[in-house]
Amino acid sequence: MIGRSGMNSKLIRYSMQIAMIKQLLNLSLITESEFHQIKGKTMREYGIISDLTS
Numbered sequence: 001m002i003g004r005s006g007m008n009s010k011l012i013r014y015s016m017q018i019a020m021i022k023q024l025l026n027l028s029l030i031t032e033s034e035f036h037q038i039k040g041k042t043m044r045e046y047g048i049i050s051d052l053t054s
Contacts, residue, residue: 014046
């Protein structure tokens with residue numbers, strides 16, 4: 001079972017990865033489609049079921 005600090009750490013790592021791929025998108029280094037594919041895979045990997053920032 002993951003404790004509270006483990007869940008927070010996991011959420012921080014997820015957020016950092018999303019921020020990095022968002023930067024790649026903003027710099028036109030990846031396409032919108034690639035961004036959504038990577039984001040979806042990252043959400044599944046980290047067990048994120050909803051994105052309230054979309």
